[in-house]
Amino acid sequence: MSGKRKPDLKVIIMGDYAVGKTSLVCRYIEDKFIKHEPTIGAAFFLKQWGPYNVAVWDTAGDERYTGLSHFYCRNAGAAILAYDMSNPQTFESLWARFMPLLNSSTEKCLKIVVGTKMDLIPPEERDITLEEGRKLAHELNEGLDISKLACEPYFETSSKDGSHVSEVFECIFQYCLPLSGDQRSKFGLSTSTVDLYEKEPKRATAKKGCC
Amino acid sequence: QKCDGFVQPEYKKFSIDPQITSFEMLQGILARAFDIKGEFMISYLAKDTEDQDVYLAMLSDWDMDAAIQCAADPCLRLKVDLKPFEEGLDDWDVIAPTDIPQHKVSTIADKGSILYSITGTISSQIGRSVTSMQRAMGFRGDDDFKPCKPPMSDSEFHNYLDSVGFLLKPQEFRLGIYQGGIEASLRRVAWRHLCNIYPANMTGRERFDYMKRKEKEYYHLREEWKARFSSDTATEEVKYVASMVKKDVLRTDRGHKFFAGSDDNENVVMLFHILVTYALTHPDVSYCQGMSDIASPILVTQKDEAQAYLCFCGIMKRLKLNFMPDGAAIMLKFKHLGLLLQINDPEFYAYLQQICAHDLFFCYRWLLLELKREFPFEDALYMIEVMWSTLPPDPPETELELTDSDYNVHLLSTSPCSPTFSFQQTVYAKLLAMRRLGSAQKLVEDTKFNGHNEEYDASTLTECSITVSEPSIKDELKERDEGLLELEPESDQHTQFHMSLEASGEATPPVAEQSTPKSDSGGFFGNMKRMLSSPKPIETPVSNSQSVNLPSPEEFGCGNPFLMFLCLALMLQHRDYIMSNNMDYEEVAMHFDKMVRRHNVHKVLFMARQLYTEYLRTQ
Numbered sequence: 001m002s003g004k005r006k007p008d009l010k011v012i013i014m015g016d017y018a019v020g021k022t023s024l025v026c027r028y029i030e031d032k033f034i035k036h037e038p039t040i041g042a043a044f045f046l047k048q049w050g051p052y053n054v055a056v057w058d059t060a061g062d063e064r065y066t067g068l069s070h071f072y073c074r075n076a077g078a079a080i081l082a083y084d085m086s087n088p089q090t091f092e093s094l095w096a097r098f099m100p101l102l103n104s105s106t107e108k109c110l111k112i113v114v115g116t117k118m119d120l121i122p123p124e125e126r127d128i129t130l131e132e133g134r135k136l137a138h139e140l141n142e143g144l145d146i147s148k149l150a151c152e153p154y155f156e157t158s159s160k161d162g163s164h165v166s167e168v169f170e171c172i173f174q175y176c177l178p179l180s181g182d183q184r185s186k187f188g189l190s191t192s193t194v195d196l197y198e199k200e201p202k203r204a205t206a207k208k209g210c211c
Numbered sequence: 212q213k214c215d216g217f218v219q220p221e222y223k224k225f226s227i228d229p230q231i232t233s234f235e236m237l238q239g240i241l242a243r244a245f246d247i248k249g250e251f252m253i254s255y256l257a258k259d260t261e262d263q264d265v266y267l268a269m270l271s272d273w274d275m276d277a278a279i280q281c282a283a284d285p286c287l288r289l290k291v292d293l294k295p296f297e298e299g300l301d302d303w304d305v306i307a308p309t310d311i312p313q314h315k316v317s318t319i320a321d322k323g324s325i326l327y328s329i330t331g332t333i334s335s336q337i338g339r340s341v342t343s344m345q346r347a348m349g350f351r352g353d354d355d356f357k358p359c360k361p362p363m364s365d366s367e368f369h370n371y372l373d374s375v376g377f378l379l380k381p382q383e384f385r386l387g388i389y390q391g392g393i394e395a396s397l398r399r400v401a402w403r404h405l406c407n408i409y410p411a412n413m414t415g416r417e418r419f420d421y422m423k424r425k426e427k428e429y430y431h432l433r434e435e436w437k438a439r440f441s442s443d444t445a446t447e448e449v450k451y452v453a454s455m456v457k458k459d460v461l462r463t464d465r466g467h468k469f470f471a472g473s474d475d476n477e478n479v480v481m482l483f484h485i486l487v488t489y490a491l492t493h494p495d496v497s498y499c500q501g502m503s504d505i506a507s508p509i510l511v512t513q514k515d516e517a518q519a520y521l522c523f524c525g526i527m528k529r530l531k532l533n534f535m536p537d538g539a540a541i542m543l544k545f546k547h548l549g550l551l552l553q554i555n556d557p558e559f560y561a562y563l564q565q566i567c568a569h570d571l572f573f574c575y576r577w578l579l580l581e582l583k584r585e586f587p588f589e590d591a592l593y594m595i596e597v598m599w600s601t602l603p604p605d606p607p608e609t610e611l612e613l614t615d616s617d618y619n620v621h622l623l624s625t626s627p628c629s630p631t632f633s634f635q636q637t638v639y640a641k642l643l644a645m646r647r648l649g650s651a652q653k654l655v656e657d658t659k660f661n662g663h664n665e666e667y668d669a670s671t672l673t674e675c676s677i678t679v680s681e682p683s684i685k686d687e688l689k690e691r692d693e694g695l696l697e698l699e700p701e702s703d704q705h706t707q708f709h710m711s712l713e714a715s716g717e718a719t720p721p722v723a724e725q726s727t728p729k730s731d732s733g734g735f736f737g738n739m740k741r742m743l744s745s746p747k748p749i750e751t752p753v754s755n756s757q758s759v760n761l762p763s764p765e766e767f768g769c770g771n772p773f774l775m776f777l778c779l780a781l782m783l784q785h786r787d788y789i790m791s792n793n794m795d796y797e798e799v800a801m802h803f804d805k806m807v808r809r810h811n812v813h814k815v816l817f818m819a820r821q822l823y824t825e826y827l828r829t830q
Contacts (some may be wrong), residue, residue: 006795017500018458035462038500040584041575044801055797062500064536071572 007055015082017061020116027159050187088127111140256288356813360391376415388600406525426517463503492614573800590812601773780818
């Protein structure tokens with residue numbers, strides 16, 4: 001019980017109710033997909049990443065809790081803004097509800113936009129295009145140097161089948177908690193997750209880093 | 212060891228390496244070994260101070276360390292208990308003890324008492340060490356915390372009724388529940404009284420007729436919105452509320468047998484109906500996450516949609532303040548809880564201050580849901596009824612209102628019926644359109660949602676929860692806000708109730724025999740204090756002069772003072788652990804997050820009753 005350290009990074013997850021915020025964290029941390037009860041206030045997870053401790057704050061989505069989300073944003077190094085790809089309104093919420101919160105309290109905070117429930121929506125039926133998603137992600141990070149970011153700050157995921165979930169977190173950790181190649185191999189971390197993501201034909205044209 | 216009611220216990224033996232096994236892994240191993248699908252509790256065998264065998268709860272890695280270090284055998288013995296389901300399978304109401312002899316309809320065969328527990332033993336080949344056991348939370352067995360009074364039974368309940376079912380002693384009735392809860396089979400009937408759905412002075416027959424009439428009224432209200440769905444004339448707002456409720460009921464207490472199984476489980480559908488009907492007939496409150504947690508235990512207990520709706524309305528009369536967008540009631544509760552902690556345990560309060568956690572925001576779920584999620588489901592029912600029993604009776608004057616006064620059925624199919632979601636709808640729609648036209652950035656600049664204060668205090672929460680810029684709505688919210696802080700003018704009634712609670716003890720049949728009260732403040736609470744007093748006083752006794760500074764019972768905790776003491780008890784039971792581990796804000800929050808459904812209801816109520824008694828004494 002002794003010798004524990006304070007978290008080196010705080011990641012906060014925000015987004016409308018029932019977009020799958022808790023499911024995203026649980027898929028990443030526990031690698032399982034189960035039904036979660038509605039989060040009230042916030043839920044907290046700790047993750048060891050290499051030599052670092054990361055605290056993940058999973059917040060409630062209900063609009064009436066926005067006030068608390070604002071409080072939970074304090075000192076966040078990165079924010080995941082999640083929306084449900086099968087429900088375009090949740091995408092607009094990011095922009096209407098959460099952007100103002102983040103701008104005020106966390107200028108240096110890396111913002112990653114994450115579409116969830118990709119498995120629910122056939123590509124031809126999607127309302128929010130990949131470009132729209134990326135555009136929002138870049139707008140959110142204005143004023144932040146994301147040239148060192150190894151990937152686009154935008155992901156489309158499915159917590160149900162696990163697609164691109166760990167990539168989200170890897171991308172954040174690599175940016176906020178840089179590790180040398182030696183350190184990575186020492187802690188048994190893969191060095192290729194981002195590359196795997198880039199190999200997908202759909203995203204083959206994606207530019208690395210900031211536009 | 213696995214026992215399943217009448218089935219033989221099952222034993223299994225394992226080896227684990229304490230160096231590499233975490234508590235979570237252990238849970239996983241046990242779940243696989245005994246093929247357990249649901250929730251279960253682990254306890255471990257240890258010796259108490261008198262060298263008696265006791266099973267202590269194992270809830271964390273830390274408990275597991277303690278268990279391993281104190282293992283009395285060369286192996287560690289663990290017991291695994293599935294949380295039992297109480298299927299109160301009774302569908303009945305007390306009309307009158309005499310006039311209708313057998314109004315008792317058992318809908319399902321009586322298998323309700325099957326307590327299935329799986330008890331298991333694991334061994335791990337570890338060396339003995341008895342060192343750090345002293346740190347464990349105490350050696351008292353659970354039994355020491357159990358209330359002295361048995362849960363209220365049917366026959367005890369009849370003591371409070373006269374021959375035509377008139378509830379003669381509403382306060383003694385509550386006192387009886389406060390002391391020991393209610394038997395599962397009586398809950399259905401007793402909760403209706405605690406939920407304040409009946410006007411005062413009704414006979415059993417009148418209550419029965421009243422229920423029938425109100426049930427019809429409910430089904431009528433439900434039909435009003437359902438009809439608009441079938442004819443596809445429901446407004447976007449109505450559909451939005453329904454979709455939001457649906458998402459939540461599909462993930463509320465699904466681990467409980469009552470709501471388990473497929474998504475079209477009829478009980479899940481009932482919960483959906485209740486919440487949508489409430490949201491649409493109460494446009495000011497509408498639906499908000501957390502309400503499904505409030506309604507769920509009520510439905511599980513009532514087992515009938517309409518009756519559960521009535522109870523839910525009764526409870527929401529008080530609780531809707533928690534769900535108001537202005538957040539004022541919740542902020543006031545945070546403030547009161549902080550004050551209480553500061554007075555009771557200045558050391559712990561100072562510690563929280565040091566880690567910037569004295570805002571107590573980690574207690575948010577506790578306050579919002581009145582601790583419903585903090586205990587295993589069946590224990591939560593017990594905690595809820597004890598807490599409700601401390602609230603003054605608040606019967607409707609003529610009859611229970613099933614809708615808000617400004618509910619207008621025509622709004623379901625014509626125009627928006629709630630400022631909250633109509634605002635959201637229109638603004639999102641507007642934003643979406645403008646954004647696609649590329650001029651949206653300006654709109655955001657214009658509306659700029661007030662949420663920019665770095666400093667966090669009550670006013671900020673209020674400000675930034677109101678994502679409304681139209682002055683009219685904002686003013687209205689502000690008015691409500693102001694009204695809130697000066698609590699409803701029912702203080703006379705409240706005070707009287709609390710005082711009579713104090714005075715009524717001697718007349719109460721179920722109270723244990725009287726010994727001489729040591730002062731005039733004795734009476735019921737004198738008895739109760741003796742009844743509940745522990746050999747070792749709780750670590751930081753309240754000094755009377757200080758707790759005088761607490762708000763009066765009718766104000767404290769926005770009219771639910773006992774909740775404050777329950778929350779205090781939860782914190783006090785973990786304060787040593789938190790401080791000795793030098794936890795920071797995140798860790799404290801995470802620690803309590805992990806305790807969801809794991810607190811020991813008897814320990815918490817035991818302590819809360821003590822603290823509450825002490826408080827009432829000074830008021």
